[in-house]
Amino acid sequence: TSSGLLDTVKNRITRKSPTFVQAVDGVNMQLWENQVQGVIGESGCGKTTLLRTLIGLYKPTNGQLLFHGDPVSEFTKEEWKEFRRHVQIVFQDPFNSLDPKFSVRRTVAEPLEIHGIAYDIGQIKEMLESVGLTPAEKYLGRFPNQLSGGEKQRVAIARGLITKPDVILADEPASMLDVSTQAEILNLLNKLTDEFGVSMVYISHDLSTVSYICDKINVMYLGRVVEEAPTKQLLTEPKHPYTQALIQSIPIPDPHYERERAAVGGEPGDPINMPAGCRFKNRCPERMDVCDQTPMDVALSDDTNRTVACHLYYDHSTEKTEQAQ
Numbered sequence: 001t002s003s004g005l006l007d008t009v010k011n012r013i014t015r016k017s018p019t020f021v022q023a024v025d026g027v028n029m030q031l032w033e034n035q036v037q038g039v040i041g042e043s044g045c046g047k048t049t050l051l052r053t054l055i056g057l058y059k060p061t062n063g064q065l066l067f068h069g070d071p072v073s074e075f076t077k078e079e080w081k082e083f084r085r086h087v088q089i090v091f092q093d094p095f096n097s098l099d100p101k102f103s104v105r106r107t108v109a110e111p112l113e114i115h116g117i118a119y120d121i122g123q124i125k126e127m128l129e130s131v132g133l134t135p136a137e138k139y140l141g142r143f144p145n146q147l148s149g150g151e152k153q154r155v156a157i158a159r160g161l162i163t164k165p166d167v168i169l170a171d172e173p174a175s176m177l178d179v180s181t182q183a184e185i186l187n188l189l190n191k192l193t194d195e196f197g198v199s200m201v202y203i204s205h206d207l208s209t210v211s212y213i214c215d216k217i218n219v220m221y222l223g224r225v226v227e228e229a230p231t232k233q234l235l236t237e238p239k240h241p242y243t244q245a246l247i248q249s250i251p252i253p254d255p256h257y258e259r260e261r262a263a264v265g266g267e268p269g270d271p272i273n274m275p276a277g278c279r280f281k282n283r284c285p286e287r288m289d290v291c292d293q294t295p296m297d298v299a300l301s302d303d304t305n306r307t308v309a310c311h312l313y314y315d316h317s318t319e320k321t322e323q324a325q
């Protein structure tokens, strides 16, 4: 009956309480000039939340986001606008990130208009040529439905770079493209970060692409950075058991190479009911009793400026371990 249905709906409404997910926790990241920093992790590990926090869309409940040393949360309206001019984002999906009603010319010029920056058509053309859309005249009047996936992503990159930002946040920008176009976009980003002297945070679930383009990599697991290292060291000497498992799972296209390929075993933990202590402990082959306590970041003394959050690297004999938080 309608009253029965109403009661059911009321019960559901009254029983439902908000669920809070701590999607990113205790992340400490520094991005230097001209550096390409990778963030790698499985789906749901908090990469996208981190990205939205970095662009100021989410306010951290703890800690803060600093831009050139100044806290973004204290910016005036004008400073915020300036911050958004200098931190641009390239989204994963070039098929939905462009306005279908905007021509290429209008799409690329839009950020300049938003920020009140004077421009001429020569600048737009020059930017299109820089991202490989040549001759630029051919593309200026086109609309997204007249472009391939790779061309759309090039337009999105041109739009991101036109304000001469300090930082580009790239959210898996090649993942929705076919393999050969992926390689073109990665090479283009590599070239442009050098050419424009821009820093980039590149997030992806794909370690091969991250290691191809990044100087340094943060490995995230269930909301925390478990290892941070320069790319070469991370690939050749991974320290955290999760990083080791990720590297073991990369396919090697050589039939003579006999390394046993392994997937990361088990299921990722539930972000709503985070396991106490180390969040990787239910999947970790090295698990010990002490892993029921939360591991702190350990700076390794190997001159590579790397950190790892794992009890294997603590000196427990001197009781440096932090108790569970």
Ligand code: SF4
Binding pocket: 240, 241, 242, 278, 279, 280, 281, 282, 284, 285, 286, 287, 288, 291, 295, 309, 310, 311, 312
């Ligand atoms: Fe494995 Fe323990 Fe290290 Fe976690 S802290 S990764 S469970 S050894």
